[in-house]
Amino acid sequence: MSEVKDIEILIIGGGPAGLSAAAAAADLGASVLVLERDGKLGGQLVKQTHKFFGSKKQYAGDRGFQIGDLLIGTCENNSKVEVWSDTTALGIYEDGVVTAERDGKHLKIKPKKIILATGASEKMIAFPNNDMPGIFGAGAVQTLMNVHGIVPGKRVLMIGAGNIGLIVSYQLMQAGVEVAAIIEAAPAIGGYLVHASKIRRAGVPILTSHTIQEAYGKDSVEGAIICQLDDKWQAIPGTEQDLKVDVICLAVGLSPLTELCFQADCQMKYVPELSGHVPLRNDYLETTRPGLYVAGDVSGVEEASSAMVEGRLAGISAAFSLGYGKDLAPKLQAEALAELSELRSGPAGQKTLQGIRKLMDKGEALC
Amino acid sequence: MRIEEHPILDFKRGKEITFFFDGQEIKSFEGETIAAALHAAGVRILGHSQTMHRPRGLFCAIGNCSSCLMVVNGEPNVRICVEKVQPGLRVETQQGKGCLK
Numbered sequence: 001m002s003e004v005k006d007i008e009i010l011i012i013g014g015g016p017a018g019l020s021a022a023a024a025a026a027d028l029g030a031s032v033l034v035l036e037r038d039g040k041l042g043g044q045l046v047k048q049t050h051k052f053f054g055s056k057k058q059y060a061g062d063r064g065f066q067i068g069d070l071l072i073g074t075c076e077n078n079s080k081v082e083v084w085s086d087t088t089a090l091g092i093y094e095d096g097v098v099t100a101e102r103d104g105k106h107l108k109i110k111p112k113k114i115i116l117a118t119g120a121s122e123k124m125i126a127f128p129n130n131d132m133p134g135i136f137g138a139g140a141v142q143t144l145m146n147v148h149g150i151v152p153g154k155r156v157l158m159i160g161a162g163n164i165g166l167i168v169s170y171q172l173m174q175a176g177v178e179v180a181a182i183i184e185a186a187p188a189i190g191g192y193l194v195h196a197s198k199i200r201r202a203g204v205p206i207l208t209s210h211t212i213q214e215a216y217g218k219d220s221v222e223g224a225i226i227c228q229l230d231d232k233w234q235a236i237p238g239t240e241q242d243l244k245v246d247v248i249c250l251a252v253g254l255s256p257l258t259e260l261c262f263q264a265d266c267q268m269k270y271v272p273e274l275s276g277h278v279p280l281r282n283d284y285l286e287t288t289r290p291g292l293y294v295a296g297d298v299s300g301v302e303e304a305s306s307a308m309v310e311g312r313l314a315g316i317s318a319a320f321s322l323g324y325g326k327d328l329a330p331k332l333q334a335e336a337l338a339e340l341s342e343l344r345s346g347p348a349g350q351k352t353l354q355g356i357r358k359l360m361d362k363g364e365a366l367c
Numbered sequence: 368m369r370i371e372e373h374p375i376l377d378f379k380r381g382k383e384i385t386f387f388f389d390g391q392e393i394k395s396f397e398g399e400t401i402a403a404a405l406h407a408a409g410v411r412i413l414g415h416s417q418t419m420h421r422p423r424g425l426f427c428a429i430g431n432c433s434s435c436l437m438v439v440n441g442e443p444n445v446r447i448c449v450e451k452v453q454p455g456l457r458v459e460t461q462q463g464k465g466c467l468k
Contacts, residue, residue: 038449039451049375049376063375065376121427121432122426122427122431131416131421131423133411133412133413133422133424133425134411134424135424135426136424136425136426137426137428137432139428140425140426140427140428140429140448143403143428144403144406144425144428145370146376147403148378148399148400148403148407149373149376149380150369150403150407151368151369151370152406175370176370219412219422220411220412220424
């Protein structure tokens, strides 16, 4: 029998949402344990070299990796926060025990409250030879380039003109890699115009209503055939172009990493606006399993800015439910909710708001 | 290929260490993942799929997708995108499902 670790609040995931949750809960006096699968905290923030938008409170003007360092510092300097890195959460059991693995050892944790901040994973699209070496998710390209300082190849085809596709294209150029083109199946660029303009000014074409037909190469990518789509999203014959590239980067969206939510028997629902299956939750981010909260991309794919506010909200709410911050917590919750509304007031936020409405609409069948 | 100059980032590389990929000596830096070091050395084919034997490369780089499984110091199915390099490590291309000892 291995020993069981008791803790007030267990946070699974040490990215922007998880770290914000840890700091907020610890500030109110709760004891927190953060589990992080990677060796280093910070999640995907540590790979972001671009400056953030929003207001000062959401670190606008700072670069992603600087925000990551700030959050990591806040948690490391807080004696109420304990961090287990290189630790993978394995399961949440009916009796509330959470199991994890580190260094080949099976660990047991008994938390009073749980906050899931597991993030999201890259989506894939179907085309011939999409399994070839040289085809990367956008996050992998960022990891290679911005964490390890290694370029993925010489010439890249970027698929997807959302914010991730645009930002990673720009980062590739900063690292000295040629971007042959960015293609986007939709008739319009999905990401912010400020990112798109920078790329176009550098001479890289952004081809909307275009898709990839196939990748080719002997053992790894040597090129790609792209083509134009009509208004019914069908390939237009005769518009094929052959691009000689050694890297194809997929930036076609993310899916919430909800395995633990399913396993913990949270009520789930498929909401396209939130990018996949997400758990039902109340305004304070508590799911249908009492004492289990979600924050960040696992509750619906959005941005790091809103993930940090959601993390703070979940952290405050979990601590408040344990009796901490009796006077202060309701005020902090109201502040966080107001910040979330403000962040979601733009055009991109409308999709999230619509998704949350759909998610919480009791009229539809649950899965 | 390694980035030597970057407009925003400053890469602090650890001390140089050597490991082996299918018997070939690979130079790398402490703190790097095996996948990063192999890419820096120009190695992109990390293995082959079990049934169709199609080449496999790095895809997610965060330990999610299982595209990069290799044999490390005799242990099969190691996710080399999250496993760090160590001096003298023996990294080998995996055949099939690998064999647990």
